[in-house]
Amino acid sequence: MSFSALNESIAGDMADLSWEKPKNLQKAKRSERYKFLVGGVLILLAVLYLLVSGTLQGARYFITVNDVVSDRAYLGKTVRISGAVDGETIDYDSENAIIRFEIVNIPGEFDDLASALRDALADAEAARLQIVVEDEAMPDLLQHEAQAILTGSLEADGIFHASELLLKCPSRFEETSPEGLSAIPEHSLAGSE
Amino acid sequence: MLAEIGLVSLALAFALAVYATLAAVTSRVRRNPALLYSGRDAALLTFPALLLAVGALIAALMSEQYQMSYVWSVTDPQTPALYRFTALWGSQRGSLLFWSLLLSLFIFGAISLNWRSERRLMPYAIATMMATLAFFLGLSLFLENPFERWWIIPDLPEAEQVVETALIPPGAVAPEPGSLANTATGLNPLLRHFGMIIHPPMLYLGFVGFTIPFAFALAALLSGDLSTGWIRATRRWTLIAWIFLSLGLILGGRWAYDVLGWGGYWGWDPVENAAFLPWLVGTAFIHSVMIQEKRGMLKTWNMVLVIATFSAVMFGTFATRSGVIESVHSFARSEIGFPMLAFWSVMTLIAASALLWRRGRGELQGEHQFANILSRESLFVLNNVIFIALFAAIFWGSFGLPIVSELFLGVEVTIGPATFEFYTVPLFIAMYLLMGIAPLSAWGATSLRRLGSALALPLALTLLCVALLVVSGTSVIVALAGYGVALFAGFVAIYEIFRGARARRRGGGEGWFGATAALFRRNQRRYGGYVVHLGVTVIGIGVIGSTIFQTEAQYTVARGDSVVVRDYSLRFDNYFRAQAVDGRMMNIAEVTLSRHGEPIAQLRPRIDDYPQMPMTIAGAHSTLENDFYVLLIGGSVERATFRIYINPLINLVWWGGILLILGTVIAAYPKVVPAARSRKREVAES
Known part of the structure; x- marks a missing residue:
């Protein structure tokens, strides 16, 4: 809303407007309506500007390990990737707060994240990527077969430098993990016989 | 036995809900009041039926019935009693049933309290509420049944012998209980925190609570009774739902802060955002509904907001529970995604069509026009614009952009917390400014001179505070501006309460305390609202302080040595391992915290070794000024x-x-005056 619009409305002093004077109301309405329209358009433009510029600046592709390793276009660009954590490679330098580990590509389509992660890690051919995260506390969930979602960029040293690290551990908490479950009552069958 | 009781009462509740939906609609179409009574009774009965079902599940959890697969998946023999109980909402299936119980509780209240006054709205209101309940009960019964049990069918090939079903399959034998107990999973250690004990129920209460306003709004649209009845019936329910949703969001933040150990409380994760979205639209509604009450304006808009709030709740539930959106809140990817999406779109579509139809018939005409850009109604509209802009920005960032880019670019594009802040900070600033100006404006029209004189004192106080901050050494411009804007809104709220009390004192010769109390009693919503504004101010100051001035550092210390961080110092005294009652090992460091050289606290940050994962438990020393928060990263005795x-x-x-x-x-507190008199007075007032 522009300041001149505000001043105009005061100059008109709408305070004496009342509902019994329909003529006045009509007249005032048109000029006011114009102000509302201008104000509304300005607000809309401001919000759109906010959204568009924010999105252009902050947008990053959410891609796979395969994508980032195979396509040089992503080199040095901030992207978001997801991969399966290989537990044996996790190394935490607590003096300098640097986390290093490797992730393995997870195939695009899957039904059950827990088994997708397990399969990905079992696949010796799958693309791997070294990760380094600086100045970060060691997350409790960083362990074998976790899914890591990382924001950062692949640098010329061949290492993915991440600034943000999110982790999920489906194999540990998912309630319906068929392979895990089928073993249980088999045990119990043996026990009852 | 418990499984059977639960299953039968769940099925009964489902049947009652379906019957109530059909009976309520038919009663209206056939003009048969007896059918409406019958539908109402069925609707009321869903609550005790679900109470029984949930009671059976709780009893099974408490008595360790591991044959029930839900019990098996969320508890183990080491789980303490309190967490056995809260395991009810520890995972999808239990929480879905619990959700239905809370929904039926709200419905029970809404029907009992509004039956007499809003009789004409009841047929469609009952139908809407019961259809929603029936949908969720259907999910529980057919897709996510918490009463399923493990069975062994010896006649089948070995790989298929073990089944998980609700009904006993032919030829099945029960597995041996002892071996089930040995393999039970136990509750996710991250969920063992007081925030997690109450955060989900509060959030659910908030979510399901918005079903009631939606049901009355839809009933008004469908029945054509668009008088103020539906608003009267819904505004208190909206406030109640809003209380719980706010509480749920705050407790969720508190849980994240305490448990996740990154020193933050809001991460702009899609699931957090999904819970914040209905809060934003709901807040817009709470404000704009006042304009309809006072001025008979914005009737269509208020309908849009009620529908959008419910729609956002359903979308949020879908986003959280279906597992389709990438989030740290790891609910399993599950089968309920598609039905939820379908239910969400059908309900939204029905409501939107009904709204367009009534609007097309000219039944939602406003009684006044917007006359002045500085009037309170105009500023309220502006407030709505800001809440909706916040809604749009957060929705776009969390769901719109990823979905659209996936569809049209073939690759998912996401944004991070920094971009969410870029979107929302300017909008939040505008919100605080409006929170300061709008309460001082008048209905109909406000002159700039009057507004200016009302603003003078709060503005002067704000500037004084900012000046004091500068003198005391705060030099970050962003922080000063932020504190200023938030303080301004707070001072206006206090000033308004003060003005009201002063006027009463002059009029009636009451003391300050008496006058203030009488003021709150006479206009609960207005002055309660100012207290809410004060709360939002205080939250704003906390957010600014903790975001802009956070200190984060990591040190390795030899035993007996100290490190200095700002005016605190931390001495590493001791390190040892101990065993907790439930058998987990704890790695504990003992440290002494000093400030300005004076020892102020002994802290014990530790790492607990749960079977599933290690869990870092912070040591914290909390004052209103600072939280000192220390995590043990690792170590030894040296x-x-x-x-x-x-x-x-x-x-x-x-x-x-x-x-x-x-x-x-x-x-939201019910007025103390008898209902009939207060209504007459309200009518007279408007």
């Missing part, structure tokens, strides 16, 4: 590594939250 956070003013976030809840309770 050396240990600590990560230290100093979060200034963070406790104001929680205290502001309490103020906000208190204010809403004041606003």
